[in-house]
Amino acid sequence: MSRDPASDLPVILTCGDPSGIGPEIAVGAWQALGAALPFVWLGDPAHLPRGTKYREIATPAEAMLHAGAALPVLPHPFPAAARPGDPEPANAQAVIDVIARAVGIVQAGEGLAVTTAPINKKVLKDGAGFPFPGHTEYLAHLAGDAEVAMMLACETVDPPIRVVPATIHIALSEVPKALTPEVLRRAIQLTAEGLSRDFAIDNPRIAVAGLNPHAGENGVMGTEERDWMRDVIAGMRSEGYAVTGPLPADTMFHPAARARYDAAVCAYHDQALIPIKTLSFDGGVNVTLGLPFVRTSPDHGTAYDIAGSGRASPASLIAALRMAARMGSARRG
Ligand SMILES: NC(=O)C1=CN([C@@H]2O[C@H](COP(=O)(O)OP(=O)(O)OC[C@H]3O[C@@H](n4cnc5c(N)ncnc54)[C@H](O)[C@@H]3O)[C@@H](O)[C@H]2O)C=CC1
Numbered sequence: 001m002s003r004d005p006a007s008d009l010p011v012i013l014t015c016g017d018p019s020g021i022g023p024e025i026a027v028g029a030w031q032a033l034g035a036a037l038p039f040v041w042l043g044d045p046a047h048l049p050r051g052t053k054y055r056e057i058a059t060p061a062e063a064m065l066h067a068g069a070a071l072p073v074l075p076h077p078f079p080a081a082a083r084p085g086d087p088e089p090a091n092a093q094a095v096i097d098v099i100a101r102a103v104g105i106v107q108a109g110e111g112l113a114v115t116t117a118p119i120n121k122k123v124l125k126d127g128a129g130f131p132f133p134g135h136t137e138y139l140a141h142l143a144g145d146a147e148v149a150m151m152l153a154c155e156t157v158d159p160p161i162r163v164v165p166a167t168i169h170i171a172l173s174e175v176p177k178a179l180t181p182e183v184l185r186r187a188i189q190l191t192a193e194g195l196s197r198d199f200a201i202d203n204p205r206i207a208v209a210g211l212n213p214h215a216g217e218n219g220v221m222g223t224e225e226r227d228w229m230r231d232v233i234a235g236m237r238s239e240g241y242a243v244t245g246p247l248p249a250d251t252m253f254h255p256a257a258r259a260r261y262d263a264a265v266c267a268y269h270d271q272a273l274i275p276i277k278t279l280s281f282d283g284g285v286n287v288t289l290g291l292p293f294v295r296t297s298p299d300h301g302t303a304y305d306i307a308g309s310g311r312a313s314p315a316s317l318i319a320a321l322r323m324a325a326r327m328g329s330a331r332r333g
């Protein structure tokens with residue numbers, strides 16, 4: 001099998017919630033990628049599906065030697081066993097520690113990029129008082145309170161779809177207050193920077209979705225678009241950003257519409273994530289823009305309902321690992 005992007009470093013894959021589908025899709029991804037895209041699984045080997053061919057390694061670099069023969073594992077002992085589909089709060093702190101350790105490895109120059117397996121936010125909160133609503137916010141914290149944006153990207157549909165929710169993990173009722181001119185402006189900037197840095201798109205075209213139905217229809221169905229969104233977008237256009245909108249969100253995602261832009265900045269989580277997960281649940285990758293290191297993740301969650309059943313697809317994780325390797329290699333030049 002030919003190598004994905006050339007690099008002398010492996011991607012570091014966190015175990016995520018070991019009671020979810022993380023361990024089994026890691027094994028599926030290794031079976032698909034092997035030596036073509038070496039990665040290290042950071043977790044407790046006792047949580048891998050029975051019979052997994054794995055090899056414990058002491059340093060990430062060893063993955064480059066062993067990835068063809070077995071899943072390279074950098075062991076991280078957990079306090080409790082993991083029963084598929086049955087979340088274990090006693091493991092919450094170790095799940096969090098694994099994420100921080102993966103970031104440390106990459107920041108120390110021993111890993112190419114971080115790819116994270118899904119976590120259950122509620123279990124981390126209950127089990128360890130995790131104060132973040134997701135990886136995105138925790139990674140921003142680990143990076144010294146970096147300003148970040150969450151992009152979900154799928155490049156296996158034509159045209160590709162890339163979406164960025166300007167507000168992320170908050171209640172819908174809080175969105176109109178949280179979506180300020182500065183928040184929208186920063187989301188557009190981070191998206192433009194991310195597209196040119198990590199997707200090699202020069203002068204990226206960004207479409208902005210309105211908050212309200214029909215993008216407010218000139219104030220008939222909401223006023224944010226008329227009162228300030230148009231001005232933010234016009235102002236950024238005059239600064240040289242190729243940004244358009246606010247557009248009605250319901251007609252932004254069909255193929256002809258997507259051909260007109262490189263990424264859509266949306267007002268809130270579901271406005272952005274529903275189109276991409278509907279178009280391609282298998283090919284979507286979550287990328288955190290704005291970090292000093294590359295982080296990707298599959299677009300799905302812990303899927304307790306099918307954990308351990310053998311039905312979980314590793315496709316989105318494979319896409320995430322490929323994207324991480326490509327971006328990590330490009331950043332290393
Ligand atoms: N990056 C992360 O850490 C993410 C974590 N989550 C967390 O995951 C937990 C569960 O979230 P849900 O909304 O139920 O979403 P989910 O993605 O875990 O599951 C939704 C549906 O999709 C199916 N599914 C998910 N991944 C699949 C795969 N690889 N192959 C086949 N079927 C798959 C599940 O069986 C389920 O029917 C929540 O705690 C949520 O916060 C959700 C998204 C991302």
Ligand SMILES: NCC(=O)COP(=O)(O)O
Nearest residue numbers: 133134135136137286297
């Ligand atoms: N719905 C996407 C999601 O929850 C992913 O969040 P994160 O853990 O990557 O911040």
